[in-house]
Amino acid sequence: MLYGRDRERIQLDRLLGAARSGRGTGLVLYGDPAIGKTALLRGAVERAADFRVLRCQGIRTESELRFAGLHELLLPVADRLAQLPPTQARALSSVLGLDAAPAEVFLVGAALVRLLAVLAAETPLLLVVDEARLLDPESAQALIFAIRRLSAVPVALLVAVRDDPADTVWRELPSLAVTGLPDAEARRLIADRHGPLGALRLARILEVAGGNPLALHELPGVVGELAGTAPEPMALGPGVRAAFADRVAALPPEVRVLLTVAATETRGVLGVVTAAAAALGAGPTAWEFATAAGLLAVGDGRVERTHALLCAAAHDAAAPAERRAAQLAVAAALTEPGAADLRIWHGAMASDRPDEALAAALTERGTAADHGQLAAAAMLRQAAAISPDPERAGERLAAAGRFAWAGGDIASAHGLLDRATARLGPERAATASRGLAGMLEFVAGEPERASQLMLRDAELVDPETAANLRIDAARARWAAGLGGLDLDPAEIAVTDGNSRLHTMIRPLPPAPLVLLWGLADRALEPYTRAAARLRGSSAPAAVSLLPQLAIIQFANGRLPAAEQTLAEAFELATAGGVENVLAHCWSLRAKITALHGDSDAVREAADNALALARPRRTRALVASVHWHLGFHALSNGDPENAYLRLRTLAQPGHDACHPTYSRLAAVDLVEAATRVGRHAEALAYYADIRDWAVRSRADWAVSAAYTCRALLSTDDRADRYFRRALAVRRSRHDLNHARAQLLYGKWLRRVRRRADAAEQLRTAAEAFDRMGAQQWVSRAQQELELTGRRAAPVTAHGETSVLTAQELRVARLAAHGLTNREIGTELFLSPRTVGHHLSRVFGKLGLSGRADLVDVDFDNGMRIVRPR
Numbered sequence: 001m002l003y004g005r006d007r008e009r010i011q012l013d014r015l016l017g018a019a020r021s022g023r024g025t026g027l028v029l030y031g032d033p034a035i036g037k038t039a040l041l042r043g044a045v046e047r048a049a050d051f052r053v054l055r056c057q058g059i060r061t062e063s064e065l066r067f068a069g070l071h072e073l074l075l076p077v078a079d080r081l082a083q084l085p086p087t088q089a090r091a092l093s094s095v096l097g098l099d100a101a102p103a104e105v106f107l108v109g110a111a112l113v114r115l116l117a118v119l120a121a122e123t124p125l126l127l128v129v130d131e132a133r134l135l136d137p138e139s140a141q142a143l144i145f146a147i148r149r150l151s152a153v154p155v156a157l158l159v160a161v162r163d164d165p166a167d168t169v170w171r172e173l174p175s176l177a178v179t180g181l182p183d184a185e186a187r188r189l190i191a192d193r194h195g196p197l198g199a200l201r202l203a204r205i206l207e208v209a210g211g212n213p214l215a216l217h218e219l220p221g222v223v224g225e226l227a228g229t230a231p232e233p234m235a236l237g238p239g240v241r242a243a244f245a246d247r248v249a250a251l252p253p254e255v256r257v258l259l260t261v262a263a264t265e266t267r268g269v270l271g272v273v274t275a276a277a278a279a280l281g282a283g284p285t286a287w288e289f290a291t292a293a294g295l296l297a298v299g300d301g302r303v304e305r306t307h308a309l310l311c312a313a314a315h316d317a318a319a320p321a322e323r324r325a326a327q328l329a330v331a332a333a334l335t336e337p338g339a340a341d342l343r344i345w346h347g348a349m350a351s352d353r354p355d356e357a358l359a360a361a362l363t364e365r366g367t368a369a370d371h372g373q374l375a376a377a378a379m380l381r382q383a384a385a386i387s388p389d390p391e392r393a394g395e396r397l398a399a400a401g402r403f404a405w406a407g408g409d410i411a412s413a414h415g416l417l418d419r420a421t422a423r424l425g426p427e428r429a430a431t432a433s434r435g436l437a438g439m440l441e442f443v444a445g446e447p448e449r450a451s452q453l454m455l456r457d458a459e460l461v462d463p464e465t466a467a468n469l470r471i472d473a474a475r476a477r478w479a480a481g482l483g484g485l486d487l488d489p490a491e492i493a494v495t496d497g498n499s500r501l502h503t504m505i506r507p508l509p510p511a512p513l514v515l516l517w518g519l520a521d522r523a524l525e526p527y528t529r530a531a532a533r534l535r536g537s538s539a540p541a542a543v544s545l546l547p548q549l550a551i552i553q554f555a556n557g558r559l560p561a562a563e564q565t566l567a568e569a570f571e572l573a574t575a576g577g578v579e580n581v582l583a584h585c586w587s588l589r590a591k592i593t594a595l596h597g598d599s600d601a602v603r604e605a606a607d608n609a610l611a612l613a614r615p616r617r618t619r620a621l622v623a624s625v626h627w628h629l630g631f632h633a634l635s636n637g638d639p640e641n642a643y644l645r646l647r648t649l650a651q652p653g654h655d656a657c658h659p660t661y662s663r664l665a666a667v668d669l670v671e672a673a674t675r676v677g678r679h680a681e682a683l684a685y686y687a688d689i690r691d692w693a694v695r696s697r698a699d700w701a702v703s704a705a706y707t708c709r710a711l712l713s714t715d716d717r718a719d720r721y722f723r724r725a726l727a728v729r730r731s732r733h734d735l736n737h738a739r740a741q742l743l744y745g746k747w748l749r750r751v752r753r754r755a756d757a758a759e760q761l762r763t764a765a766e767a768f769d770r771m772g773a774q775q776w777v778s779r780a781q782q783e784l785e786l787t788g789r790r791a792a793p794v795t796a797h798g799e800t801s802v803l804t805a806q807e808l809r810v811a812r813l814a815a816h817g818l819t820n821r822e823i824g825t826e827l828f829l830s831p832r833t834v835g836h837h838l839s840r841v842f843g844k845l846g847l848s849g850r851a852d853l854v855d856v857d858f859d860n861g862m863r864i865v866r867p868r
Contacts, residue, residue, distance in 0.1 A: 001192075002036070002039060002040070002043055003181055003185040003186075003188060003189045003213070004181040004182050004184075004185025004186070004188075004189075004211075005036065005039075005040060005043075005181075008029070008040050008176060008178060009040075009043065011027065011176050012027070012040065012043070012044045012047075012158070013047065015027050015044075015156050015158070016044065016047065016048055016051070016124075016126070016156060018156070019051070019124050019125070019126070019154045019155060019156035020050070020124055020154060021154075022152060022153070022154050023151065023152065023154075024120075024147060024150035024151050024152065024153045024154065024155040024156070025147075025151070025156060025157075025174070026147045026156065026157035026158070026159065026173040026174070027156075027157070027158055027159070027173060027174050027175070027176060028132075028159045028160075028161060028165045028170045028173045028174070028175040028176070029041070029158070029159070029160045029161070029175075029176055029178050030160070030161045030162065030163060030164055030165055030175060030176075030177060030178065031162070031177060031178035031179060032162070032180075032212060032247075032309070032310075033162060033214075033243035033244055033246075033247060034212055034213065034214030034215070034239070034240065034243040034244075035178050035179070035180065035212055035213065036178055036181075036213045037130070037160040037178050038130055038160060039213070040160075040178065041128050041130055041158055041160055044126070044128075044158060045126065045128060048124075048126045048156075050123065050124060051123065051124045051125060051126040051156075052119060052122070052123050052124070052125050052126070053126045053128060054073050054074070054076060054077065054125070054126070054127050054128070055072075055073065055127075055128040055129075055130070056069045056070070056072035056073040056128075056129055056130075056135070056139075057069075057072070057129070057130040057131050058129070058130070058131035058132055058133060058134030058135035058136075059131070059134055060134050062134075062136065063134045063135065063136055064136065065136055066103065066136060066138045067095045067103055067108065067136065067138050067139050067142070068136050068139065069129065069135040069136055069139030069140070070095050070108070070112070070138070070139040070142055070143075071095055071096055071097065073127065073129075073139070074092065074095065074096060074112075074115070075096060077115070077119060078096050078098070080115065080118065080119065081093060081096075081098075081115070083115075083118050084111060084114050084115060084118070085114070087107065087111075088107065088110060088111030088114055088115075089111070091103055091104065091107035091108045091110075091111040092108065092111045092112070092115065094108075095108055103138075105138060105141065105142070108138075108142050109141070109142045109145035109146060110145075112142050112143070112145070112146040113145070113146045113149045113150060116146055116150060116153070116155055117150065117153050117155075120150070120153045120154045120155050124154040124155070124156070125154065125155045125156070126155075126156050126158065127143070127147075127155065127156070127157045127158065128158045129143065129157070129158070129159045129160070130160045131160065131161075132159045132160060132161045132170060133161045133162050133163065133168075137169065140169045140170070141169060143157060144169055144170070144172050144173070147173070148172065157173070159173065162247075164177075179211065180209070180210045180211020180212055181211040181212075181213060181216070182211065183206065183211075185211075186206055186209065186211050186216050187202070187206070189213065189216050189217070190202065190205065190216055190220060193216075193217055193220070194220040194221075196574070196577070197220060198409070198410070198411045198575070198576065198577045199538075199575030199576060199577075200374070200409050200411075200412070201220075201223055201224075201411065204223055204230075204234060205219045205220060205223055207308060208233075208234060208308050208309055208312050209308075209309060210307065210308050210309045212240070212309055214239055214240055214243060215236075215237075215240050215309055217239075218236075218237035218238075218239050218240055219234075219236070219237060219240070221237060222234065222235060222236065222237045224415070229374060229377040229378045229381045229400060229404050229409065229412045229416065230378070230381075231349055231378065231381075231382060232263070232264075232266040233263040233264065233266070233311075233312050233315050233316075234312065235316055236312055236313060236316045240309070240313065241313065241316060241317070244309070244310060244313035244317075245317070247310065247313070248310070248313050248314050248317045249317075251289075251314070252285075252286065252289060254281055254282040254283070254285065254286040255282070255286045255289050255290055255295075256314050256317070256318070257277060257280050257281060257282040257286070257322075257326075258273075258277045258282040258286040258287065258290055258296075259290065259295065259296075259310065259311045259314035259315065260311075260314050260315045260318045260322060260323065260326045261273055261276045261277045261280065261282065261326050261329065261330065262277075262296060262303055262305055262311055263305070263311045263312055263314065263315035264276075264315065264323070264326040264327055264330050264346075265303075265330045265333075268302050268303045268304060268305070269301070269302070269303070270298060270301045270302055270303050271301070271333075272330060272333045272334060273303045273330075273333075274287075275329075275332075275333035276326065276329035276330045276332070276333040277329075279329045279332065279333070280325060280326065280329050294306055294307060295307045295310055295311065296311075320352070324350040324352060325350075327346045327347070327349045327350035328346070328347070328350045330346045331343045331346035331347050331350070334346070340365075341365045341371070341379075344358070344361050344362050344365055345362065345379060345382070348362050348382050348383065348386055349382065351386045353386075354386055354387065354388035355386050355388075356387060356388050356389070356392075358386060359383040359384070359386045359387045359388075359392075359396070360383075362379050362380075362382060362383040362386075363379070363380060363383045363396055363399075365379065366379030366380050366383065366403075367380070367399065372407065373403045373404070373406040373407030373408075373539075374403070374404065374407040374409060376400075376403040377400045377401070377403035377404040377407060377409070377412065377416070378400075380396045380397070380399050380400035380403065381396075381397065381400045381416065383396045384396035384397045384400065384419075390423050391423060391424060393423060394419075394420045394421075394422075394423030394424040394428070394429065394432070395420070395424065395428075395432045397416050397417075397419045397420035397423070398416070398417060398420035398424065398429050398432030398433040398436070399432060399433070400416045401413045401414075401415075401416035401417040401420060401433050401436055402433045402434055402436050404416060405436055405439065405440070405539075405540065406539055407538060407539070408537070408538025408539050408540065408542075408543070408576050409538075409576075410440065410443065410444060410540070410576055410577050410578060411577055413436065413440060414440055414444075417429060417433055417436050417437060417440065420432060420433065421437075427460060430456070430457040430460050430461070431457075431460045431461060434457075434461050434462075434465050435453075435454060435457035435458065435460075435461050435465060435466075435469045437453045437457065438450045438451070438452075438453030438454030438455075438456075438457055438469065438472070438473070438476075439454070439469075439472065439540070441453055442454070442472060442476050442479075442580070443540050443544065443578045443579075443580055443581060444577065444578060444579045444580060445580075445616060446480070446616045446617050446618070447476040447477070447479040447480040447580070447616070447617070447618055447620075448476070448477070448480040448482060448617060450472075450473070450476040451473040451474075451476040451477045451480065451482075454469040454470070454472055454473035454476065455469070455470065455473045457469055458470050458473070471506075472506055475506045475509070475510060478510060478513065478620065478660070479510070479580075479618055479619070479620045479621070480617060480618065480619055480620075481619030481620060481623070481657060481658045481659075485513070485516065485659060485660065487509055487513050487514070487516075487517045487519070489517075489519060489522070491508070491509050492508060492509065492514065492519060492522065492523050492526050492527075493526060494507075494508070494526045494529050494530045494533070506541075506544060506545075506548075507530060507541050507545065508523075508526065508527060508530055508545065508548065510548065510620070511523070511527070511547075511548040511549075511551035511552050511555075512551065512620070512624070512660050512661065512664065513660060514552065515551070515552075515555055515664060515700070516660050516663060516664060516692075516696070516698070516701075517696055517698055518696060518697075518698025518699050518700050518701060519698075520552055520555035520556055521556060523552050524552050524553070524556050524558075527545070527548060527549045527552045528549060530545060530549075531545055531546060531549045531565070538572065538575075538576055540576075540578060540581075542572070543569065543572045543573055543576055543578050543581050544578070544581050544584075546565055546566075546568055546569035546572065546581075547565075547566065547569050547581060547584040547585055547588055549565050550562045550563075550565040550566045550569065550588055551588065553565060554588075554591070554592070557734065557771075559592070559595075559771060559772065562588075562592070563592060566585060566588055566589060566592070569581065569584075569585050570582070570585045570589075573585055579612050579616075580612070580613075580616065580618060580621070582612060583608075583609050583612035583613045583616075583618065583621050584609075584621060586605045586606075586608040586609035586612070587605070587606075587609040587613075587621050587624045587625050587628065588624075589601070589605040590602050590605035590606045590609060590625055590628040590629070590632075591624070591628045591631075593605060594628045594629075594631050594632035594635065595635075595735070595771060595772065595773045596772050596773065596774065597632075597635060597636075597773070597774045597775035599632070599636070602628070602629070602632050606625050606628065606629055609621060609624075609625045610622060610625055613625070614655060617655065619655060619656065619657065619658050620658055620660070620661070622655050622656045622658075623648075623649050623656045623657070623658035623660075623661035623662075624661060625656075626645050626646065626648050626649060626656040626661075627645075627646065627649060627661050627664065627665045627668070629645045630642045630643075630645035630646035630665065630668055630669075630672065631665075631668055633645060633672075634668060634671065634672060635773070635775035635776060635779075636775060637779070637816060639671070639672045639675035639676050640676050642668070642672040643669075643672035643673055643675075643676050643678065646665055646668055646669045646672050647669070647672075647673070647681065649661050649662035649665055649669070650662040650669070650684075650685065650688070662685075662688065663688060663689055663692050663701070666685055666686070666688070666689035666701075666704045666705075666708055667704050667707050667708060667736065667739060667740075669682070669685040670682045670685050670686055670689075670707075670708040670711050670712065671711060671743070673685060674711050674712065679712070682708075682711070682712055683712060685708065686705070686708040686709060686712055689701060689704050689705045689708055690705045690708075690709070692705075693705040699728050700736060702728050703725045703726075703728040703736065703737070703740065704725075704736065705725075706721045706722070706724040706725035706728070707721070707722070707725040707736075707739075707740045707743065709721045710722045710725065710743070710744070710747070711743065716751075718747055719747075719748075722740065722743070722744040722747065723744075725740045725744075726740055726741065726744065734767075735771060735773070737767070738763075738764045738767035738768055738771075738776070739764075739776075741760045741761070741763055741764035741767070742760070742761065742764040742768075742776070742779065742780050742783070744760050745757045745758070745759075745760035745761035745764060745780070745783055745784075746761075746783050748760060749761075749783060749786060749787050754787040754788060755787075757783070757784075757787050758784055758787045761780050761781075761783050761784040761787065762780075762784060764776075764780045765777050765780035765781055765784065768780060782812065785808075785809060785812075786809055786826070803841060803844060803845075806837060807837050807840060807841050807844075808858070810823055810829075810834055810837040810838060810841065811837075811838070811841045811853060811856070811858070812858055813826060814838060814841075814850050814853050815850075815853035815854055815856065815858070820834040820835050820838070838850060841853075
């Protein structure tokens with residue numbers, strides 16, 4: 001599969017099209033080694049199924065053999081030489097080694113023209129020459145000679161070379177530069193071949209590869225999970241190394257030195273690179289060559305590696321002693337104030353043996369200076385690499401892991417902690433990393449195990465860290481469906497951040513727990529402030545807080561803000577590999593798309609969330625997805641599926657069983673249960689939310705309890721319960737309030753209080769419309785129509801409706817799959833009367849039966865919309 005080569009494919013297809021129409025032409029593709037020229041040639045051959053294809057490839061060992069390339073190209077058609085005049089046949093026989101006479105260049109060219117014309121008269125002809133820079137000159141001249149004389153013959157010549165052909169024999173042909181893949185296509189190639197990679201690892205690969213397909217394919221296997229804390233520059237894989245070996249070897253020695261220094265001094269400070277390179281013998285001549293060749297660019301005191309892959313290849317090809325010399329030269333060139341830490345760093349990178357004094361200095365500077373979390377992690381990692389004592393190395397690796405965690409590099413934090421544990425054992429590694437194991441498990445593993453690890457490590461660390469670990473452990477138990485439901489409102493307050501080494505995973509309580517206690521309005525300001533304080537950080541606390549903020553925003557009716565926050569959370573969670581947070585994002589997307597009624601998006605989001613949450617036994621997330629799926633089924637008028645999903649929230653032993661969500665979904669549970677005749681179960685769900693309302697005194701819970709009681713009432717007491725439910729909560733953005741109005745309006749219609757019903761239903765429809773809940777708008781409008789308070793729709797031609805108001809109501813319900821008895825129950829008609837109305841509908845609309853009703857657009861003049 002070719003990625004990002006639409007421009008090149010268009011040009012190649014034009015060439016083939018011209019040949020098919022009888023116009024001979026050629027095209028030279030040129031670009032870096034492994035940039036994809038051969039793949040483009042191969043793709044062109046595959047699309048030229050109606051062509052005869054002749055191919056040859058330049059080979060270094062044959063580049064000085066006269067006509068070696070033409071020999072390979074023409075060997076498959078050697079039997080056609082008999083169709084040429086004798087003189088021309090002898091010339092090509094000499095090329096093919098069939099005649100001992102020496103081949104004369106002009107005669108060979110003329111014979112080639114005749115032979116290609118003969119072959120093209122039968123079928124279009126495609127000539128493909130790869131690695132043409134290694135083709136012998138005689139073959140190249142003969143091909144150019146021939147293609148210039150075949151402009152009216154269906155022949156196409158495709159040539160691939162490494163460098164710009166302007167100074168070669170191929171300059172006679174049109175040329176097309178093949179450059180690196182665009183960033184989006186490069187990312188897609190990596191994702192398809194290697195799956196999702198961490199943001200830091202991916203960024204390093206993209207920076208060095210420069211869009212080179214071979215590098216993009218190979219570097220993910222070379223650049224390990226510790227890329228975020230790995231020293232620059234990176235090693236290359238064997239394929240890229242071999243592809244660029246000739247190119248690097250052809251560079252003047254002083255240019256190779258300059259490129260090695262430029263790859264070593266990763267900041268690109270011109271003065272430092274110039275001084276270090278000069279100390280190693282690379283002066284102005286090397287700079288002139290590198291800038292003229294487009295390898296480096298200089299400006300405004302900076303050096304840019306415009307060909308990062310070739311710079312990396314030059315560094316990779318350098319001997320170890322040459323690399324150490326480059327590091328030491330850079331260290332010596334760092335004379336500006338404040339460069340002491342960098343001098344120590346480059347000195348440590350140049351060290352080829354254990355050096356405790358240097359390791360201690362690097363450790364001190366890494367932990368004391370404000371370099372940023374990932375820079376500190378890299379310094380400690382290098383300090384560990386040159387530590388002579390394994391235990392000190394382990395302690396430095398553990399500290400490096402904690403810095404990597406704080407910088408959002410989860411993959412490096414995992415790897416560094418594993419290495420530290422191998423040297424120190426679990427308990428000493430826990431002390432040195434200040435409880436990192438459980439925190440890593442919480443963001444990317446099983447919350448139950450995370451809780452156990454954090455409680456274990458809380459006994460080994462300092463009191464402040466221990467207190468934070470215990471709070472996070474309790475929240476991990478809640479996520480696993482094992483924790484309690486208590487919440488101190490004081491926990492919602494935002495406090496100042498912790499020390500540089502410690503950032504909690506959940507600096508604020510889980511948002512669903514906040515909703516459960518009815519504190520959503522109170523929590524909006526502190527959650528927003530906390531997110532603002534952490535914005536710009538990749539730390540797990542910053543990433544995990546965003547979905548929580550989105551839930552709080554959603555509960556407060558701030559849907560656009562919630563969707564914007566969710567988009568930011570998706571980006572950070574995907575880049576950071578924080579998979580539990582990513583699952584939370586997918587769950588919340590399922591909630592929002594369920595509100596909007598987008599079934600395909602709901603299913604996609606739910607599947608993605610469950611694929612991440614189930615293997616990690618994160619019951620809170622599994623429960624949230626089941627709730628959103630059940631809500632969506634209710635939105636679509638499917639109470640049976642809704643009940644099957646929702647009942648799992650309160651079903652012991654099920655992986656979706658979670659007390660927080662079973663209570664938050666109480667109204668959905670009771671509605672679905674009563675609609676499918678599960679009254680005993682509905683009573684149990686009501687009892688649970690009633691008890692919770694008594695305990696928490698949360699407004700939403702009191703309202704939900706009254707709504708559930710009303711749904712279970714079979715007499716006029718339902719009116720009192722609905723009124724109490726609506727009196728507790730009044731908000732134009734409150735989904736539960738609008739749901740209660742819809743349910744109340746439906747009950748009022750059934751007891752024939754149609755004016756009162758219409759008032760509730762209109763208000764509910766308006767609220768749903770403001771929220772973008774179109775499925776619920778439709779349900780409210782359908783109920784409103786059944787009250788008779790809305791005029792019947794007109795036909796597409798502007799005339800009075802074909803159907804009477806009652807016929808329209810019957811037809812709509814039948815189109816939704818209701819039986820005659822169910823329709824009669826809704827409209828207080830006998831099944832026989834319903835059947836009479838349906839027979840009249842079928843006759844008026846020209847339908848053969850009730851199955852055809854699904855094809856009727858009731859809102860646009862009864863038009864029949866049949867699926868294709």
